[in-house]
Amino acid sequence: MADIFISYARSDREIAKQLASSLAKRGYHVWWDAELVGSDDFRDVIFDELTRSKAVIVIWSKNSAHSKFVRDEVGRADNKNKLISTCTADFDMDSLPMGFGGRHCHPVGELEQTLKALERLAVVPAEQKRAEEQELQQEEARAWEKIKTSQNREDFENYIRTYANSLYRARAMVYLRQLDLLKNPGIRRAGRWGYRGLQVYAWILVFGFVLMALIAPFAAIYENQAPPALTSALFFIAVFLTWRLNRWFYGSGRGKKDLSS
Numbered sequence: 029m030a031d032i033f034i035s036y037a038r039s040d041r042e043i044a045k046q047l048a049s050s051l052a053k054r055g056y057h058v059w060w061d062a063e064l065v066g067s068d069d070f071r072d073v074i075f076d077e078l079t080r081s082k083a084v085i086v087i088w089s090k091n092s093a094h095s096k097f098v099r100d101e102v103g104r105a106d107n108k109n110k111l112i113s114t115c116t117a118d119f120d121m122d123s124l125p126m127g128f129g130g131r132h133c134h135p136v137g138e139l140e141q142t143l144k145a146l147e148r149l150a151v152v153p154a155e156q157k158r159a160e161e162q163e164l165q166q167e168e169a170r171a172w173e174k175i176k177t178s179q180n181r182e183d184f185e186n187y188i189r190t191y192a193n194s195l196y197r198a199r200a201m202v203y204l205r206q207l208d209l210l211k212n213p214g215i216r217r218a219g220r221w222g223y224r225g226l227q228v229y230a231w232i233l234v235f236g237f238v239l240m241a242l243i244a245p246f247a248a249i250y251e252n253q254a255p256p257a258l259t260s261a262l263f264f265i266a267v268f269l270t271w272r273l274n275r276w277f278y279g280s281g282r283g284k285k286d287l288s289s
Contacts, residue, residue: 030059030195031151033081035101037091043116043136044087050139055153056146057195073198078104080193083151087136088115093123102128112145114138165195172196181207231270238273239266 032051036044048058059077078084084105092098105111106128113128114136115121121133134141146152154162168191175183176199184204188197242262 030057030077030080030198031082032056032058032146033078033084033101033105034058034060034087035078035084035092035098035105036060036087037089037095037098039091040087040089040116043089047085047087047114047136047139047142051142054143055155056151057154059198073201074101076201077198081110083110083112083146083149085112085114085142088113088124088133089119090116090123093119093125099125106131110149112142112149114142168194168196172200175200176203179207234273235266235270238269239263242266 034044034048044060048060051058059081061074061077078101084101086092086098086102086105102111102113102125111131113131113133115133117135117137124131124133136142154165157165171187171191172194175187176196178184181204184200184207187194187200188204191197194200239262242265246258246262
């Protein structure tokens with residue numbers, strides 16, 4: 029289990045990465061779902077980390093304020109009294125979602141304020157934890173190093189059962205699902221790249237249908253000679269709609285993550 033969970037919009041990923049890196053350098057255990065980027069729907073993994081964390085740091089921005097997933101994460105953290113609010117430099121505080129307007133919020137770049145807030149929640153760096161807890165975390169890390177490249181499903185299942193609150197538990201769950209994916213008989217026959225190629229082909233096909241559906245009403249009007257500007261506009265609309273459909277299909281509509289986010 030990570031001590032700190034960072035909630036953010038996907039467009040703010042670099043900001044979240046910098047915050048996570050700064051906290052990690054100071055010895056904190058941080059979760060910010062970076063390993064889930066490009067994966068399928070791992071909302072339950074995110075929910076698990078959110079629930080088990082000791083503190084949740086939200087990065088409010090124009091995008092995260094409109095993300096239903098970020099607002100849900102923040103609401104759950106607030107109910108557990110473990111929320112720390114930060115914001116991007118250009119964020120308008122009047123844009124805070126309903127229910128969070130009265131909360132203190134400091135710029136995400138002011139790390140010292142974040143560290144003080146963590147201290148108030150009794151979240152401390154690894155070296156300040158009790159000797160027994162440090163020893164357990166070292167044991168968990170050694171066990172993870174032994175299995176992280178394994179192709180045996182039972183290794184990850186046993187790790188999850190043995191170290192229910194481990195910092196690497198979420199990664200173990202992700203690896204477990206990836207193994208299940210690759211052991212699917214159809215995928216094994218095609219190979220991983222064959223499977224990815226099939227996905228690309230499917231989305232090209234979807235894009236083609238979307239583009240045809242958009243062009244069809246104008247084809248008769250312009251006798252199959254639509255103005256170049258209109259053709260270009262319809263092309264980009266088709267790209268956008270196909271992209272949104274892909275985000276929706278894989279459940280990664282996280283503003284962030286909109287799976288993080």
